[in-house]
Amino acid sequence: MTRAPLVSIVMATYHWTEALRCSIPSVLHQTWVDWELLVVGDGCTDDSEEVVHSFGDARIRWLNRESNSGSQGAPNNLGIASARGELIAYLGHDDIWAADHLQRLVEAYDGSDRYFASATLVWFDEAVSVHQLSGLASQAAPLSYHLLNSAVTPSGILHSRRLWEAVGPWKDWRDIYLPPDAEFFQRVARLAGEARRNGRATVAKVASGLRRDSYKRRDVQPQQRIAAELAQNPYYLRDAAFDFMLRQHPATASALFRAGLLLFRRMLANAGLRSVRSAIRRWRIGPGGHVRRLRRYRGLEG
Numbered sequence: 001m002t003r004a005p006l007v008s009i010v011m012a013t014y015h016w017t018e019a020l021r022c023s024i025p026s027v028l029h030q031t032w033v034d035w036e037l038l039v040v041g042d043g044c045t046d047d048s049e050e051v052v053h054s055f056g057d058a059r060i061r062w063l064n065r066e067s068n069s070g071s072q073g074a075p076n077n078l079g080i081a082s083a084r085g086e087l088i089a090y091l092g093h094d095d096i097w098a099a100d101h102l103q104r105l106v107e108a109y110d111g112s113d114r115y116f117a118s119a120t121l122v123w124f125d126e127a128v129s130v131h132q133l134s135g136l137a138s139q140a141a142p143l144s145y146h147l148l149n150s151a152v153t154p155s156g157i158l159h160s161r162r163l164w165e166a167v168g169p170w171k172d173w174r175d176i177y178l179p180p181d182a183e184f185f186q187r188v189a190r191l192a193g194e195a196r197r198n199g200r201a202t203v204a205k206v207a208s209g210l211r212r213d214s215y216k217r218r219d220v221q222p223q224q225r226i227a228a229e230l231a232q233n234p235y236y237l238r239d240a241a242f243d244f245m246l247r248q249h250p251a252t253a254s255a256l257f258r259a260g261l262l263l264f265r266r267m268l269a270n271a272g273l274r275s276v277r278s279a280i281r282r283w284r285i286g287p288g289g290h291v292r293r294l295r296r297y298r299g300l301e302g
Helices: 017-028 048-053 073-082 101-106 143-149 161-167 180-192 221-232 236-247 253-270 276-280 289-298
Strands: 007-013 035-041 060-064 087-090 095-097 116-124 130-134 140-142 157-160 194-205
Touching: 007 017, 007 073, 007 101, 017 035, 017 048, 017 095, 017 221, 035 048, 035 073, 048 060, 060 073, 073 180, 087 101, 087 161, 095 221, 101 116, 101 157, 101 194, 116 236, 130 236, 157 161, 157 180, 161 180, 194 221, 194 236, 221 236
Parallel strands: 007 035, 007 087, 035 060, 116 194
Antiparallel strands: 087 157, 095 194, 116 130, 116 157, 140 194
């Protein structure tokens, strides 16, 4: 039995091997090398297993659920239960890390049972233009502040395994009103209390939930372009985030209003809501309604 790695990375996936060919290399390029990657299929019946094994790295393990659960919660639980590391990181199968992502999140680890760290995420549209940043909080900020002011995205998170054991597993999306990640991190916030951030933009996100029929089209051109940019310039995400912030500088009252509106929309998004109307109508949706609508938008349901 080999020595357990410090970091276990959990990557939930379902029938998108083209995305795996972009995301897994970003793990292999990490400057922090003491990791294992658990790619967890959510009942995959395609060639995902073969693609994962094709990388030929013993640190990468393939797991597959017997049936499709419909969201990331169940694959995440299986991955964490099988993990050997003290720390748990997540990477969406269509997201990409900068090479120093893990290094910066791990550096502040102090052995705490309640350790929780976050990175800044750069959100790209299909034209590879930045349209949002998230995870922008002070170096040591209450986790509740992160949840209030920024869309919570697992790809930017690192937490202790013992924190997961303390708060309990990710819940089935059909039993909760919030998206599974938002619900899980709300429980985490009650215990962790404080979130550390790595101080850099190290995660590129091309959100499938913002791309209609993304699972039908399976277009990974944005991810391929981002990966190519990072290969040429390791600080590409930092530079893209800086340029975006310059363009969004609140120099006028109208810009301040737009910034406030964006913050409000992020708060709604963090609660799994797209608009005030959706907030008002939330009681009509019922448990699992937001994930169900998201699945239809992505092309996973008719």
